[in-house]
Amino acid sequence: MSKKTLIVIGNGMVGHHFLEQFVASPGATEYEILVFGEEKQLAYDRVHLSEYFTGSTHADLAMGTADWYTGQGIKLQLNEPVTALDRDQRIVTTPKGEYGYDELVLATGSFPFVPPIEGREHAHCFVYRTLDDLDAIRASAQEGKSGVVVGGGLLGLEAANALRSLGLQAHVVEFAPRLMPVQLDTDGGALLRHKIEELGVQVHTEKATTDIVEGENARLRMNFSDDSHLETDLIVFSAGIRPQDALARASGLEVGERGGIVVNDQCTTSDPHIHAIGECALWDQRIFGLVAPGYTMARTLASVLNSDRDAAFTGADMSTKLKLLGVDVGSIGDAHGQTPGARNIRFNDEQAGHYRRMVISADGKTLLGAILVGDNSHYDTLLQYALNGIALPDNPETLILPEGQGGAPALGPDALPETASICSCHNVTKGDICGVIDAGCSDLAGVKAETKASTGCGGCTALLKNVVDNELEKRGVAVSKDLCEHFPYSRQDLFHLVKVNGIRTFRTLISQHGKGQGCDICKPVVGSILATCWNEHILATDHVPLQDTNDTFMANMQKNGTYSIVPRIPGGEITPDKLIVLGEVAKEYDLYTKITGGQRVDLFGATLSELPEIWEKLIAAGFETGHAYGKSLRTVKSCVGNTWCRYGVQDSVGMAIILENRYKGLRAPHKVKMAVSGCTRECAEAQSKDFGVIATENGWNLYVCGNGGMRPRHADLFATDLSDEELIRTIDRVVMFYVRTADRLQRTSVWMENLEGGLDYLKKVILEDSLGICAELEEHMNGIADTYQCEWKTAVEDPEKRKRFREFVNLPEQKDPVQQWTTERGQRRPVLESA
């Protein structure tokens, strides 16, 4: 039987999500799938479009890869808009040809509405929807000083922030009397305006633009109906969106009065072979301008095409929680209290800049809606009350009062019904989470992997963790934070105990706060904590037995019991003379020599007793230990930068050397890697490191918590255009916060993912000093940098410490008989007959 053809028009967020869902279903085998996209790029994350201005590329925002499409057997034709639809013949037409279909999916999204103002075709007028739009805005902004956004809604404010990040004086012109008229009320809008103006964005409300003409002091001049005017170099229209229903209209499908392709609960249009999902679809007279409802439609349609009779789209919640120009804004359900009999409770703290409003039912039992400005910490709880119809407490106002003034604690996870939606992006309910836990998932990471919860916008991270911990505890899975049988504490707890009580030895710690003698889990952890807190030599008598063999002998043990040696080569920069010394030492001791991925040289095959001799020679030549054995800073990789490279904009090698010298020797929960690239071409692959630095015209962009290895993760952009001092200060803070709060063997990537509130929280702590600890973190880091000593130098100079390096204490000349060698590719390598 030959396959049927399924055509999808539109390769946006919802179209892509549909394909992901559909190809994973059994019904997919019956179809050839063909996808047309008008944009030239593969589907990308439009929700995070603005990040394109702060360093993200299309590849970062892309939702899939061309390889994925090929691998799934999907034919993807980008840059090829569908121009006509013939429903009788079941044919679509593009500039390149005609294609027949059996089933057709319209996922054409929407287009920005530009009000019919005279002069709107001017070259420096833009909309804000696609990557191409942003490229055009960026180009225009380069020569400009100011920019106006027409429209003070959610997207308009985001666009204003983007203009600001491009270095323009930003203005917002809004027709209504307040900002975000759809989501906010008068008080909320006024507070938001106040906060945004504080950030330097000028807000003009109740302004109707009559025409746009050439300006005198800037490129353009906007005239308003009240005879005032505003001059600006560019204009971005953000006055709402309209469903892209042109094909549907032209082919006679039923469309709504104000646009939108009419669909039923199965997301099928008035033609049974044509379906519509996402922002182009009109369901129950409603358009959904958010991504989560579009995803739900996509899932529904995938089930419908698998002949699932129960599949139905039943509407979606339009509540939103966001940060606009750094200001928390939340809007839930019936925010304006339009339900008959609805009553309001307001809390307004002008001093703190917090506004909260609850809309409750006439009987006072249920929460219908809410508005939050300035502080979204009450959002999750309020949303759960509203979505799940949970009965309000007798004094509902306690829900929005600050804690300490009679405010109620957040709603516990037990109060949520099984149907409560925890992650709306991926439609995961509390019941789903309980399901995977019952099926054997025993931690947060497992639940995330199984359900995809919290892998969308991430807004539900904290709630998800609460629910998972609570369910695990109920099932008797002790969510044990105990390090091991000797300490009933987490690494972070131990750090505190050591620091606060000034504890300097393992023995004191275990006798006061633990039991037994310790083991290979807790000893290295405590060793690392003591090293971070007091920075004493790791071979100080009390510390020796705490270390892993690699730390004890300050080299990396290899499979036959010999060691490898990695001297530090900061930034990968080395003089020919030093390189010759490495070669000479390697030759003398017959060490297998290899260049590492971190731009240094690894010398293998030294016996225990050779280590101090070899280091004596290396130190004499000016080398220092590279800490390749420690849970500490490894290397700061760098590209050659602007000293040589014609693209470079900063001295990346110089910065790498500064960073490497600053953080060398710092003991951490796990190894830490850094890199510095001299321009956005990123030759040093900084974004795969714990700390990645990329040069910009104005300074440095800092990326944090990336990872290579087994579980690769791109680092997140953390701060932009930092000066040298700002860069170092920021890294100081993050690194010390990591050292203090991470778990044993937790790389920065996992640490950040497990921080409640994730990246945003980390930014608050580090960039806004929300915990008030930044000064302490910096001081601590300064102390460590000041007391740095090369451990090998100290060791070779101390005869007592050198005693540790005897292979057999009673027979110094005795060679270890199991260390047998052979030659391969001109170098020595071990032969080891395993027992």
Place this chain on the structure above:
Amino acid sequence: MKARTFWNAVCSVEDLVPESGIAVWTEDGPVALFYLPHRLPALFAISHTDPFSGANVLARGITGDLGGEPIVASPLYKQHFNLKTGACLEDDSVTVKTYPVLLDGNRILLETTENQREAVAA
């Protein structure tokens, strides 16, 4: 018939590292000596050879206790060995050889099958 054994002095107290191990060479092969001053007895001797890798490294492992029993963790693949019995905690079928060990004044005496240097009558 029990093989004849000898007590051999292998090193002095100063050579020991508290809470840690050192290696000595005997005619029976390399032996790891551990000194855990907070236990009684405080001295333990087991084969220095890690049965999982064949490498002579056990003296360089981290010591401690698990469930009250003294242990060392192999520095290569991290298996734990009971210092009293030589039993591997992760694999029932594996045991490393243990040796009787004594403190005699300043000398550490080890009982092996071969006479070495300074023999002391058993």
